[in-house]
Amino acid sequence: MVTLPYSSHLPIPILASIFDEVTNSYKFYWFLAILEQVREQPETRLVPLELLLARMVANVWYPTNYFRLSFGKQDRLGNVAMQLGKISGLPMDSPCGRVIETAQQHIREQDKLGKAILSLADYVPYRFLRPFFAQTLRGVKDSEVNCRIRQLAENTFQDSQPCLYRFVETPQPAIELHPKWLEYLQQHLGILTGFCLWHLVNYLQRNNPNVPNIPGKLFEPQERDLRLAREFWNLVLSQVQGITCIYSGQPLQQGNFSIDHFLPWRFVAHDQLWNLVPTPKEVNSAKSDNLPDPMYIDPLARLHYRAVQTVIHTPRASSLLEDYVLLFKVSAVGDFQNISFPQFCNTFRQVIAPQMQIAANMGFATGWRYTI
Numbered sequence: 359m360v361t362l363p364y365s366s367h368l369p370i371p372i373l374a375s376i377f378d379e380v381t382n383s384y385k386f387y388w389f390l391a392i393l394e395q396v397r398e399q400p401e402t403r404l405v406p407l408e409l410l411l412a413r414m415v416a417n418v419w420y421p422t423n424y425f426r427l428s429f430g431k432q433d434r435l436g437n438v439a440m441q442l443g444k445i446s447g448l449p450m451d452s453p454c455g456r457v458i459e460t461a462q463q464h465i466r467e468q469d470k471l472g473k474a475i476l477s478l479a480d481y482v483p484y485r486f487l488r489p490f491f492a493q494t495l496r497g498v499k500d501s502e503v504n505c506r507i508r509q510l511a512e513n514t515f516q517d518s519q520p521c522l523y524r525f526v527e528t529p530q531p532a533i534e535l536h537p538k539w540l541e542y543l544q545q546h547l548g549i550l551t552g553f554c555l556w557h558l559v560n561y562l563q564r565n566n567p568n569v570p571n572i573p574g575k576l577f578e579p580q581e582r583d584l585r586l587a588r589e590f591w592n593l594v595l596s597q598v599q600g601i602t603c604i605y606s607g608q609p610l611q612q613g614n615f616s617i618d619h620f621l622p623w624r625f626v627a628h629d630q631l632w633n634l635v636p637t638p639k640e641v642n643s644a645k646s647d648n649l650p651d652p653m654y655i656d657p658l659a660r661l662h663y664r665a666v667q668t669v670i671h672t673p674r675a676s677s678l679l680e681d682y683v684l685l686f687k688v689s690a691v692g693d694f695q696n697i698s699f700p701q702f703c704n705t706f707r708q709v710i711a712p713q714m715q716i717a718a719n720m721g722f723a724t725g726w727r728y729t730i
Contacts, residue, residue: 412461425575490521574627604657616642648726659706
């Protein structure tokens with residue numbers, strides 16, 4: 359749990375409780391959009407609603423379009439991001455700035471998608487402030503809540519314990535961050551971002567049970583570093599003769615192979631060695647992000663068993679086999695000498711088969727087999 363820094367001038371306990379009761383992702387991405395704006399333009403108090411909404415869509419772009427996370431049945435924000443991908447033709451790995459620009463373009467054109475994005479402003483900016491006026495709003499009809507929050511935000515803006523922002527209409531619909539709150543956001547930007555992301559991860563984990571590495575799927579992925587994998591497989595190929603690709607049967611040579619993620623990287627979002635196999639470049643390209651046919655699980659396990667039994671006798675065993683130690687829950691690399699192939703293969707099946715089913719449920723293409 360992330361604790362927020364105290365301030366004698368601001369109602370911090372209210373902000374700390376802002377995510378206590380959430381049924382969708384709007385509040386998380388609204389607050390992240392505000393924090394990003396403060397990070398990029400720390401002295402700017404007026405922030406156009408259009409820009410914040412576009413930032414929300416851009417921030418949910420990778421979790422939905424790239425990593426295929428579910429945001430729950432009631433959540434429209436993820437659906438809006440997916441619609442933007444279909445209508446605009448933006449590649450799923452588009453940079454954040456390009457997604458923001460495209461979303462803003464649809465908003466300005468006020469087409470169907472633009473109106474869908476704008477409709478998020480009907481509730482999100484108001485519901486985020488509701489905890490600041492919880493007592494006053496008790497018993498108020500839902501149809502009147504937005505108007506009352508707007509009035510309360512304006513009327514209490516000069517109070518000793520103000521809310522985060524108020525609403526303004528000139529030169530365009532925007533929020534105005536209270537100067538005391540702006541200073542607080544500037545001073546504690548890292549902590550506040552961590553606070554929001556901690557709650558967001560918990561929310562996404564509830565909607566994506568058993569999906570691996572949720573925290574690694576919130577933003578645009580960083581460039582992958584497969585140097586350890588290449589060192590590992592080059593070492594194995596230098597020690598063992600006759601190793602072939604598990605998909606194509608083609609012989610593999612030291613220094614002349616690609617690294618394939620057996621379970622697609624977009625699903626696992628990690629580069630742990632037990633999920634990586636050497637393949638010819640054309641095989642890796644053909645497989646892409648598809649889930650391999652389950653017939654390949656045993657060949658995968660057999661290849662890794664040979665690799666582990668080879669590396670265990672080298673000086674680099676401790677560092678190269680760390681991922682396997684964690685997967686098999688053994689105390690040291692030497693324990694692998696006492697694991698038979700059937701035991702090794704069974705562990706691979708127990709880990710990989712359920713993950714393949716989860717990935718299939720998320721929409722990843724299944725049953726891929728290599729064909730010439």
